[in-house]
Amino acid sequence: MSAVGELASLAKRRSKGGPKEKHPDNRAGLAFMAPWLIGLLVITILPMIASFALSFTDYSLIAPPEFTGLDNYKEMVGDTRLHKSLVVTFIYVLVGTPLQLIVALLLAVLLNQGMKGLSFYRSVFYLPSLLGGSVAISILWRQMFGAGGLVNQLLEAIGFTNLPGWVSNPDTALGTIILLHVWTFGSPMIIFLAGLRQIPQMYYEAAGVDGASKLHQFFHITIPLLTPIIFFNVVLQVINAFQSFTQAFVVSGGTGGPSDSTLFYTLYLYQKGFTQFDMGYASAMAWLLLAIVAIFTAINFFVSKFWVFYDD
């Protein structure tokens, strides 16, 4: 069961109540859990509380935090760069994630049809998703989509002229980063492949006997039975996409430019918190990010009732 599924079933089990459990291993449990418990407290919960408190202050590390009430949040309402960063991030999430998942699903389905050389293709498709988060690949991207970069050289070779520098043009810079995201479709593809193997072959045989076309089988067998995996991928990829940072940072040289067209939310948060040391504002931004991610995840879970099909 996936992490997402596990969480859902735990919630169910709790609401059911059930007989009182015995706890014979309390002492050993505490011993084994000690590192995690300390980590939860010191690395996660206390900082979360502190971050929430800081979001109501003005704090720059030098002087002690000064309580300013809702000022940070009010400032966020009028901060046009923040709005721009939200738009950029939403475009990235709402365009990049579906594109990446569709490519991943299509290739997984193709690969699953008993092709020769499956493991070769799988490796080739998977490799970019391992390297894609590195600074090295972002550097490559910056050259490739620069004015005289690889992409323009190839386009010129087939006759195009007057080509723009894709990363230095505000209209196309974000597109290049979305493309980088799609290029790393290998990881969700692997998950789809694992899911496809779980679909019993007899369904297809039965449908074939009834005269259903391949396309029909795809939409009426493969897709419905794969919906839990699709859902799982959507939830995780959306959460990940909201937190993307490296690519935008390297491609734009840390600025989010040109004209803030690649100012990802996390990049703006970094600029506020760690270059301007406006820690209060950065904390408030972090909580808005958490709220957005939580709302998106909740929407995903809610909407899943209408399209995810559990075969049990």
Added chain:
Amino acid sequence: MTDSTATAPAPAAAPALRVRRTNPTRSVIKHIVMIAVSLVMIYPLLWMIVSSLRPNDEIFRNPSLLPLSFDVSNYVDGWNALAQPFSHYLVNSTLLVLGCVIGNLVACSLTAYAFARLRFWGRNIAFAIMLMTLMLPIHVVIVPQYIMFSQTGWVNTLVPLILPKFLATDAFFVFLMVQFIRGIPRELDEAARIDGCGHFRIFFQVILPLMLPALATTTIFTFMWMWNDFFGSLIYLTTPENFTVPLALQSFLDSQGTSNWGAMFAMSILSLVPLFLVFLVGQRFLVKGFATTGIK
């Protein structure tokens, strides 16, 4: 999908291949599509390798992979382009990765054993909390963490990046190991208990040796992620002598601008070599870890 990870060391692909009547034309078309996609996927990487062996001006003139030149001067330039020789950053990254791997192996396996095998008060709630931290954006904690580590004087050391791993904060691996341990037959623990083993001996002598595949997956993923780690390193490592490889590459880009692509490509390739080697060696663990837990 999960239980098979406990036992099967065979590549996940092998048993599930479906044999169908193959229509030769369709199969050829399929392969053409696949090869085309493969080329698009891999071309930028190959071109970067070839370009790293070309003189700088040729990088902007030659989009092809041919003719192959073999000029290693970019590597020599890049190695010495920054304040320290590049080996310095490679050593820093290696130390970071090593610390994180050890931390994750120790802390996550202990926690996972407790979740999978021990019955203690509050286990289900703790487990739910652990799963939720999996989805928590790091940004909500990073500012106070930074303040905390700056007060203990650990900013600009590797400690803030390594210490959390010893406290099992990578919930992903805890979950991966819990799934794995659940697949190990309980009879084995019970036999050991009847022989008089306590939980620590069961953990060390029964469970740990059986969960080597999960430990391998954890090692490989931790290696990959921390070798690439940028956000945390950027925040905590402030002076060049403490930079890891990603920060060194970034500062290379900052300082030489876009004038020295050859040397930058050369060092980029160098930084990808360890990832590629780990990928080659550990691919089956990666694929399996992915399929089980599904996080990049």
